[in-house]
Amino acid sequence: MLSSVLSPGECAECRFCCSFRRQSLWETPLFDSETAEKLSALYPDARFKPRGGAYTIDIDGNYGTDDPEEEALCPFNRNGCILGAEDKPFDCSIWPLRVMRYNGGLAICLTPTCPVISQKPLEVMRELVNGETGDRIAGYARSHPFIIKEYKEGFPVLRIIS
Ligand code: SF4
Ligand code: SF4
Structure with a gap:
């Protein structure tokens, strides 16, 4: 993805x-x-x-x-x-993106430890999740809430989804 x-x-x-x-x-x-x-x-x-x-x-x-x-x-x-693809966890297909509980709602956040993505400007990742990719992630999280994680300090928030 x-x-x-x-x-x-x-x-x-x-x-x-x-x-x-x-x-x-x-x-x-x-x-x-x-x-x-x-x-x-x-x-x-x-x-x-x-x-x-x-x-x-x-x-x-x-x-x-x-x-x-x-x-x-x-x-x-x-x-x-x-x-x-049919067995691979959705979480794995979107890593280092994560859906997290944030400020009483949900947000798509970035795990800061991927050595490749961490070299890219945050704006590139924001642009990605503000489009169809983010919409799909938000939809999956709503229908599969088990992927939602607690917010971790230091994880950049890319998009608020609810
Ligand atoms: S953690 Fe890696 S090896 Fe394990 S299921 Fe996810 S992508 Fe596959
Ligand atoms: S570059 Fe490494 S940490 Fe980042 S998604 Fe690929 S395998 Fe995972």
């Missing part, structure tokens, strides 16, 4: 958003119950746990050290995401 600002080649070399430090576990991808059930059957090594009306990967036990900087990889990343 963000192909105008992110190329597949840039992401293939990075993988940052498919691995998680303990402090980033709030960001693990969310699956609806049907998809989680289907993927559990197809990939028995991938564990899921409920979160906020949906399911997310359970990688809490995948850390080998006490180092807070250690990253645990999403089980669906094997030299790139192995999930097809």
Whole structure:
């Protein structure tokens, strides 16, 4: 969905958003119950746990050290995401954009840690979310409220959607 600002080649070399430090576990991808059930059957090594009306990967036990900087990889990343478009979480397709509760409403915000997007002017991202891309994200969030997250300090607000 963000192909105008992110190329597949840039992401293939990075993988940052498919691995998680303990402090980033709030960001693990969310699956609806049907998809989680289907993927559990197809990939028995991938564990899921409920979160906020949906399911997310359970990688809490995948850390080998006490180092807070250690990253645990999403089980669906094997030299790139192995999930097809129908199973890939919407959240993954819009990262580093996030729908967050903000000032009593909802906003599309930018996760500031993507090394590619963080180099782009905020105006480029605002222009993107003020168009059809933002409309689609807002529509999905309204019909799938489990993707809505609490606002995090330091995340630029790109568009208020309600
Ligand atoms: S952090 Fe950014 S550049 Fe890296 S894989 Fe994720 S979206 Fe792509
Ligand atoms: S589901 Fe795919 S895109 Fe999403 S975090 Fe896992 S490997 Fe990355």
